[in-house]
Amino acid sequence: MCRRSTARRWPRWPSRWWPSPRARCTSAATAPRPTCAARRLIQLLLSALVLAPLAWGVEGLRIRWSWPLAGSLAFLVLFASILATNTLHWLMRRGHATRVTSLLFLTPIVAVVLEWAMYGVVPTALSALGIVVTTAGVALVSAPSRG
Incomplete structure (x- = not known):
């Protein structure tokens, strides 16, 4: 059982970042x-x-700064870190964790497709087989349950 102190806290603890240090809890669950x-x-x-x-x-x-480096850094910070993490948390709040996290297995497939589109590197037969197996696994996990 969690008992919180009713005494006035000064200075006020930033509770939006971390719970109050004065909260006394008797179990790990609480x-x-x-x-x-x-x-x-x-x-x-x-x-x-x-x-x-x-x-x-x-x-x-x-660091030797250049425009391509600055653009890459901005892309990685804005899209790959902030936007991707917030999207993952948003999806986790609205769906099943297993279905959402299985989408992470599609990341290498997107990389193969981008490599093909941007650099003309044709995927090998082994890559194509991996894409099929990975996509089938994600489809199995993401399919609606029959129960």
Whole structure:
């Protein structure tokens, strides 16, 4: 059972990011959990902690800015990170987790199609077989249940 203190909290804890530290919980099932925004912030900070030393050791943290680099960075930040994560969470709130996460298996297929369209690299027979098997698996998971 979760008992929250009724005393006035000063300074006020930013509850939209993390539950109050004064919340006393007696079981793991009722323990306060961080919000979606807090979890994303934690994930980004932890990945920066891992990748920053690697970038410094391998490349010396030197960046040669160019328009293609800026465009790629903007695309990755806006579409691949922010928009994709928010879309995934939006779909998870409105559908079954299994059906939504199975869509992630379609990412390599999109990459193969883009490679074919942009660079003219024709998919091999093994790639085509992988596309068929992956698409069939996603279709099986996404099909409505009969029960």
